[in-house]
Amino acid sequence: MRGRGTVPARIISVQRGLYGIVSEYGEGTARLKGGIYYNGMTDKFPTIGDFVEVTILEGGDGQIVKTLERSSCFSRKDPYAGVGEQLVAANIDYVFLMMSMNQNFNLQRLQRYLTVAWQSGGTPVAVLTKADLVQDVQAWTDRVSRAAPGVDVLAVSAVTGFGLESLDRYLIPGKTVVFLGSSGIGKSSLLNVLAGGELMKTGEIREPDARGRHTTTNRQMFLLKSGALVIDTPGMRELGAWEVTEGMTETFGDLKLLSEQCRFSDCTHTTEPGCAVRAAIESGELSADKLKLYRQLERENAYAIRRERRRQILGSRAGRKPEKRQKHKNAARQQDW
Numbered sequence: 001m002r003g004r005g006t007v008p009a010r011i012i013s014v015q016r017g018l019y020g021i022v023s024e025y026g027e028g029t030a031r032l033k034g035g036i037y038y039n040g041m042t043d044k045f046p047t048i049g050d051f052v053e054v055t056i057l058e059g060g061d062g063q064i065v066k067t068l069e070r071s072s073c074f075s076r077k078d079p080y081a082g083v084g085e086q087l088v089a090a091n092i093d094y095v096f097l098m099m100s101m102n103q104n105f106n107l108q109r110l111q112r113y114l115t116v117a118w119q120s121g122g123t124p125v126a127v128l129t130k131a132d133l134v135q136d137v138q139a140w141t142d143r144v145s146r147a148a149p150g151v152d153v154l155a156v157s158a159v160t161g162f163g164l165e166s167l168d169r170y171l172i173p174g175k176t177v178v179f180l181g182s183s184g185i186g187k188s189s190l191l192n193v194l195a196g197g198e199l200m201k202t203g204e205i206r207e208p209d210a211r212g213r214h215t216t217t218n219r220q221m222f223l224l225k226s227g228a229l230v231i232d233t234p235g236m237r238e239l240g241a242w243e244v245t246e247g248m249t250e251t252f253g254d255l256k257l258l259s260e261q262c263r264f265s266d267c268t269h270t271t272e273p274g275c276a277v278r279a280a281i282e283s284g285e286l287s288a289d290k291l292k293l294y295r296q297l298e299r300e301n302a303y304a305i306r307r308e309r310r311r312q313i314l315g316s317r318a319g320r321k322p323e324k325r326q327k328h329k330n331a332a333r334q335q336d337w
Helices: 107-120 137-147 187-195 245-253 253-259 276-283 289-317 324-335
Strands: 003-015 018-023 024-030 051-056 062-068 073-077 084-088 094-100 123-129 152-155 176-180 219-223 229-232
Touching: 018 051, 018 062, 018 219, 084 176, 094 107, 107 137, 107 245, 107 289, 123 137, 123 176, 123 187, 123 253, 137 152, 137 187, 176 187, 187 229, 245 253, 253 276, 276 289
Parallel strands: 024 062, 094 123, 094 176, 123 152, 176 229
Antiparallel strands: 003 018, 003 051, 003 219, 018 024, 051 062, 073 084, 219 229
16 A cells, blocks of 8 residues: 555454555555544444545555444454454445354254344345255255245355355345354355355365364455455354344244234243243244244343443543553454454
């Protein structure tokens, strides 16, 4: 990067405090301007996919001075601190929720991802990988469609090329797609095929138990030949919910409709007579696991809302600014996976 002044840029990678960016000057690296991000002037730390304003310094390095408004943002509860929000990717159009058709497959995990994806503002798409390992692909996709009504469900194989054409309508110029899922499901392998070359190193996975090692170690954005932008992320060991009220409405719409049919408006769906939810579970219309997941996410969501309100109240006290040390911790949690 050459020149001086403030220019718009987009973050294309994040790794331990160093941001990869692309601007009118090409690709380069940048760091946060400490006087703004660490001294209480803003708590809007950037993440991959963010549009930012960058000051070009002597020597060509950049200094991020402002994070611009987001159209969408996928985030989760910070898995390291156990509290607070960790940003994953911003300004995304589609969220590819990826799961392999082997022992990695878990409908409750998919519904958890789906809830957070709906909350992000991006459009979730369920992508089942490793279609070459199963005989009846349709049975797998039907199972997911029943668990995630209204969501597009695709099945693909990076080995044989099966189903790859179904991705074309999402991977179009100007659209940003984030790949999400646990380790070993084939995110990097699929990205390599879509890019027509080995962008990401892939680790060996022992089938069919899908045990292996993480192959993506930090978040990166890639430009495909189609003109689409893809964000690859490390495999997630856990996905804690962070303020997902709207996402729960989308994912658990069927459960909410059933609850409106209960005899009592405050029905807890446990022992009350005339409970439509329990009746649906007994008839097989609704999964007991889905009700269990709903209750768990409801608790997580309520906790996240309480934490955020407490943070806002403390931050609004006159003359009180966050400590510099805490600001550094917040930044580190956004930058590291």
